[in-house]
Amino acid sequence: MTRPFEVHREQIQLILEAWGMAREYAATTADVLSYADLCGIDSHGMSMLPPYDRLRRAGLLNIGASPTVEQETPVSALVDAGGGLGHPAGKLAMEVAIAKARAIGIACVVVRNTAHYGACGYYTKMAAEAGFIGMSTTTTPGVTVAPTGGAQGRLGTDPWSMSAPGKEGEPFLLDMATATVASGKVRNKANEKLPVPEGWVMSSDGLPSTDPLDLIERKGFLTSLGGTPEGASHKGYGLAAMARILSAGLAGAPMLLRPEEASQPRTGSLAHFFFVMDPGLFRDGQAFREDVAGFCESLRQTRPVDPQKPVQVAGDPERANAAKRRQAGIPVGAGLLAQVRTLAQASGARWIMG
Amino acid sequence: MTRPFEVHREQIQLILEAWGMAREYAATTADVLSYADLCGIDSHGMSMLPPYDRLRRAGLLNIGASPTVEQETPVSALVDAGGGLGHPAGKLAMEVAIAKARAIGIACVVVRNTAHYGACGYYTKMAAEAGFIGMSTTTTPGVTVAPTGGAQGRLGTDPWSMSAPGKEGEPFLLDMATATVASGKVRNKANEKLPVPEGWVMSSDGLPSTDPLDLIERKGFLTSLGGTPEGASHKGYGLAAMARILSAGLAGAPMLLRPEEASQPRTGSLAHFFFVMDPGLFRDGQAFREDVAGFCESLRQTRPVDPQKPVQVAGDPERANAAKRRQAGIPVGAGLLAQVRTLAQASGARWIMG
Numbered sequence: 001m002t003r004p005f006e007v008h009r010e011q012i013q014l015i016l017e018a019w020g021m022a023r024e025y026a027a028t029t030a031d032v033l034s035y036a037d038l039c040g041i042d043s044h045g046m047s048m049l050p051p052y053d054r055l056r057r058a059g060l061l062n063i064g065a066s067p068t069v070e071q072e073t074p075v076s077a078l079v080d081a082g083g084g085l086g087h088p089a090g091k092l093a094m095e096v097a098i099a100k101a102r103a104i105g106i107a108c109v110v111v112r113n114t115a116h117y118g119a120c121g122y123y124t125k126m127a128a129e130a131g132f133i134g135m136s137t138t139t140t141p142g143v144t145v146a147p148t149g150g151a152q153g154r155l156g157t158d159p160w161s162m163s164a165p166g167k168e169g170e171p172f173l174l175d176m177a178t179a180t181v182a183s184g185k186v187r188n189k190a191n192e193k194l195p196v197p198e199g200w201v202m203s204s205d206g207l208p209s210t211d212p213l214d215l216i217e218r219k220g221f222l223t224s225l226g227g228t229p230e231g232a233s234h235k236g237y238g239l240a241a242m243a244r245i246l247s248a249g250l251a252g253a254p255m256l257l258r259p260e261e262a263s264q265p266r267t268g269s270l271a272h273f274f275f276v277m278d279p280g281l282f283r284d285g286q287a288f289r290e291d292v293a294g295f296c297e298s299l300r301q302t303r304p305v306d307p308q309k310p311v312q313v314a315g316d317p318e319r320a321n322a323a324k325r326r327q328a329g330i331p332v333g334a335g336l337l338a339q340v341r342t343l344a345q346a347s348g349a350r351w352i353m354g
Numbered sequence: 355m356t357r358p359f360e361v362h363r364e365q366i367q368l369i370l371e372a373w374g375m376a377r378e379y380a381a382t383t384a385d386v387l388s389y390a391d392l393c394g395i396d397s398h399g400m401s402m403l404p405p406y407d408r409l410r411r412a413g414l415l416n417i418g419a420s421p422t423v424e425q426e427t428p429v430s431a432l433v434d435a436g437g438g439l440g441h442p443a444g445k446l447a448m449e450v451a452i453a454k455a456r457a458i459g460i461a462c463v464v465v466r467n468t469a470h471y472g473a474c475g476y477y478t479k480m481a482a483e484a485g486f487i488g489m490s491t492t493t494t495p496g497v498t499v500a501p502t503g504g505a506q507g508r509l510g511t512d513p514w515s516m517s518a519p520g521k522e523g524e525p526f527l528l529d530m531a532t533a534t535v536a537s538g539k540v541r542n543k544a545n546e547k548l549p550v551p552e553g554w555v556m557s558s559d560g561l562p563s564t565d566p567l568d569l570i571e572r573k574g575f576l577t578s579l580g581g582t583p584e585g586a587s588h589k590g591y592g593l594a595a596m597a598r599i600l601s602a603g604l605a606g607a608p609m610l611l612r613p614e615e616a617s618q619p620r621t622g623s624l625a626h627f628f629f630v631m632d633p634g635l636f637r638d639g640q641a642f643r644e645d646v647a648g649f650c651e652s653l654r655q656t657r658p659v660d661p662q663k664p665v666q667v668a669g670d671p672e673r674a675n676a677a678k679r680r681q682a683g684i685p686v687g688a689g690l691l692a693q694v695r696t697l698a699q700a701s702g703a704r705w706i707m708g
Contacts, residue, residue, distance in 0.1 A: 071636070073458075073459055073635055074458065075429060075458055075459045075460045075635070076459055076460065076635040076636065078636050078637075104427075104428065104429055105427055105429045105430055106429045106430065106460050106461070106462055107460070108460055108631060108635070110636045133599070133600070146656070147653055147656055147665050148665070148666075149658055149659055149660070149663055149664075149665045149666065150653075150656035150657065150658060150659065150665040151656070151657045151658065151659050152656045152657045154652070154653060154656050162592075162593075162596045164596070164599045164603065172595065172596070172599060174589075174592035174593070174595075174596060176586075176588075176589040176592060180580070180585060180586050181586060197582075197584045197585065198552070199553070199581070199585050200585075205659065206658075206659035207659065225579060225580055225586060225589050225590070226534065226579055226580065226581070227553070227580070227581065227585050228551075230551045231534060231551065231553050231554075231581050231585070232530075232534050232535060232579060234530075234666075234668070235528075235530040235579050235590075236579070236589075237668075238516075238528035238530060238668040239516075239528070241526065241528075241649070241650075241653065241667065241668060242516045242518070242526070242528060242668075244649065245487070245518045245526060245646055245649070246487070249518065249633070249642060249645055249646055249649070250633055250636040250637065250642065251636065251637075252636075252637050252641070252642075252645070255645055255646075255648075255649040256648075256649050256652045256653070277462060279603070279604055281427055281429070281430040281462070282425070282430065282432050282464045282604040282605065282606075283432075283604065283605075283606050287606070288603060288604065288606075291603055291606070291609055292599055292603055292609075294609075294610075295595070295598065295599070295603070295609040295610050296595075298508070298610045299501055299504075299508060299595065299610070302500070302501055302503075302504035302505070302506045302508050303504065303505045303506045304503055304504060304505065304560075305503055305504065305505050305559065305560035305561065306503070309503055310503075311501050311502070311503045311504040312502075312503065312588075313595065314588070314591075314592040314595060314596075
């Protein structure tokens with residue numbers, strides 16, 4: 001079943017407000033979560049409300065927190081999220097970075113004492129819409145990925161997003177976990193009793209596996225991008241490590257996840273990193289945008305393997321989903337809908353999803 | 355056969371000087387090339403002299419060029435390599451970026467009108483040795499990689515390097531092509547008449563192949579990191595595109611490689627990008643270094659799949675090679691040695707490799 005985008009977004013906000021989040025921050029958080037659902041990144045949208053609720057009720061999330069800028073230079077800022085959700089802090093961080101880049105050309109902002117901030121592409125899209133290049137990384141809470149050659153979980157899906165302005169409304173927008181795939185994709189295969197492709201999963205001994213239950217029931221791991229050592233998974237592993245250095249390392253947050261700590265998370269144990277740069281530092285900004293737009297268009301014109309599937313550029317799949325879902329509404333499975341309705345009822349939030 | 359590192363490095367410099375490169379720039383270029391050989395990155399060391407010679411003799415490389423800083427702000431600089439090799443320009447760019455980061459905290463430098471600059475880890479290692487975080491990307495000359503879902507070459511191996519200071523002498527140092535593997539690895543398999551692992555190569559129709567000759571004789575392609583669409587090769591493809599945006603896009607250089615243009619390269623058609631950031635913007639720099647060192651050490655302590663192969667961190671394999679080769683000398687195959695001797699004789703360079 002589907003609901004109109006605005007209803008879907010509003011329902012998220014109503015629940016966040018009922019939990020005690022200030023109206024402004026609830027609106028921002030609803031923007032970020034509904035952006036993910038609109039773009040087809042269903043793992044990072046409304047489906048995050050149940051896990052956020054669990055953290056909140058366990059006293060691990062300061063839902064009433066206000067993000068504050070703690071420390072500034074002309075090219076940098078450190079934002080403290082106050083142990084709350086990362087979305088309001090992330091938006092503030094990107095706004096500060098954009099303002100500084102507008103003034104001096106480049107800025108980096110780090111957020112500490114924070115929690116999950118949603119889909120990282122939301123933030124780099126803000127930079128691209130301002131005409132700037134953007135990057136963001138974050139630590140992630142799960143201990144799901146073993147380093148190449150290792151048989152213990154040490155990393156999360158630690159994503160990177162990178163953006164550049166191109167054709168109006170069509171920025172280059174890469175938003176990628178450094179794991180080959182998200183655990184949700186493995187769970188889907190298990191639900192269908194299908195094997196997973198080689199390179200998605202490792203057994204608890206760190207050996208390649210095509211059995212999704214090795215991950216889900218037998219304490220195996222997700223792989224780093226590359227899938228196997230001979231597929232160069234040390235590169236995905238390296239990108240995950242750098243994501244942790246830039247976010248947790250610069251924030252003074254825990255850099256390494258140990259399974260025993262992950263089961264007892266601290267409030268505010270995550271960290272985010274943001275980078276913004278004005279291409280006008282090097283050449284005319286409009287000429288740069290036109291070149292990026294032409295580059296993306298030329299990539300799309302590559303002869304496709306399957307004539308029915310044109311080559312896409314980072315950002316295209318999400319825009320295609322958003323165009324469809326703005327028309328057809330946002331699909332929400334019956335199971336998630338029931339969970340979210342229960343959350344709404346428990347917190348006294350108005351229920352508008354029918 | 356092997357030669358002592360210093361002899362190997364000096365031989366490279368002698369040939370570059372004989373070609374007409376200024377002594378200072380020849381020394382820098384020899385430093386960068388011999389660094390690659392020392393670290394076991396044999397594809398980017400002395401073996402580059404024959405292709406550089408071909409470019410030079412074709413009039414596509416201004417061997418006597420001097421790099422110059424063309425345009426500056428407190429956080430940025432644009433360096434023009436004068437159509438020469440990228441190594442002297444790359445070193446200058448990183449020196450300028452480090453100096454600016456020392457003054458204000460963050461800097462980006464772009465190099466235009468340049469050629470191959472060697473192994474990009476050389477430059478980010480400079481940042482780490484200064485106590486800073488570093489990044490570099492560059493465009494590459496070959497048209498060897500097809501975008502995900504495409505059956506035409508459009509990209510090169512377009513690498514990223516990222517570094518962070520940790521334990522003294524052991525920085526985190528990621529240096530990775532965005533293709534799954536370099537073409538040299540495919541050629542090695544062909545020479546041994548072995549198949550390549552799934553995910554390394556595509557046929558000229560863009561379909562997965564395990565036949566190395568599909569790449570080498572039948573106009574197939576290298577894959578982007580991830581290997582196949584279901585292995586998430588759109589991520590490696592996205593990282594390659596972003597490398598091109600940051601280097602060629604900001605430099606105003608050609609962003610897209612078309613095979614017909616690659617066979618007629620212009621002088622100075624490549625571009626490089628450099629980023630440097632002082633972690634002291636966010637917290638005590640020494641505390642950051644200690645956390646990075648501890649993070650790397652904890653990753654190394656992960657239980658290994660094979661007890662004989664401890665888990666490594668980005669930079670470890672190169673350092674292990676360098677330690678061995680400093681002792682045992684740099685191996686140079688008989689074929690390469692003969693080619694380089696011929697180059698030396700043709701240019702009147704002193705031959706010191708015996």
